[in-house]
Amino acid sequence: MKTVLYKHDDLGKYFAQHLSAMTSAITPKQIDRLWQDIVMRYGEPQRAYHTLNHIEQLLVQLENINHILSEPHIIALALYYHDVIYDPTRSDNELRSAEFATDTLSPYLSPEQYQQIHALIMMTANHQIDTLVASDKYNDAAYLLDMDLSILGAPWTAYEQYAKAIRQEYKHVAADNYRDGRTAVLQGLLAHPKLYLTDHYYNQLETQARDNIKRELTSLAAL
Structure with missing residues (x-):
């Protein structure tokens, strides 16, 4: 690219x-x-x-x-x-x-x-x-x-900054509620057979995106 x-x-x-x-x-x-x-x-x-x-x-x-x-x-x-x-x-x-x-x-x-x-x-x-x-x-x-959705398949450092920015946007939500809500959103994404609809993005980003989401879920579970 x-x-x-x-x-x-x-x-x-x-x-x-x-x-x-x-x-x-x-x-x-x-x-x-x-x-x-x-x-x-x-x-x-x-x-x-x-x-x-x-x-x-x-x-x-x-x-x-x-x-x-x-x-x-x-x-x-x-x-x-x-x-x-x-x-x-x-x-x-x-x-x-x-x-x-x-x-x-x-x-x-x-x-x-x-x-x-x-x-x-x-x-x-x-x-x-x-x-x-x-x-x-x-x-x-x-x-x-x-x-x-391409940010989901970015390198972990960029994904981590994205996740932090989303948390900042939801700073009005208490930590426990945010953890539960964000976990539900991420688990919902993982439940999709494919995150990306096009071969172009699927081939480039699908594996990284799923790894990133699982890594964020692990971080959320530790809160």
């Missing part, structure tokens, strides 16, 4: 490129306003993992696979907006992010485009592909979901 490093200014440029490639009904000033709103939201104080750094990591991966996606611009916008609303005390962040994306983008995109983005964001709630997804869209959806 090639490695691409972005600064947050670059993320704004790529946001503008993806959005302007999909519509001519938007001005640079309007794009910049949308981007500044994204920056503000991903910089909120309750975030430790779900920040622009997370978006950057996903866009680096998108650069490696966009040639095999049918609609890379749709996937890019879904990535930018999939965590735009994030409140660790709530369980409807994906729905609120999807609705936010729809409200924000509908003046500029076609109904098919913003409805696709809404559907993709909603799939990140349970990381399962909606059965209504057309066959020609399945590949794109699978890659988006695998990208979002």
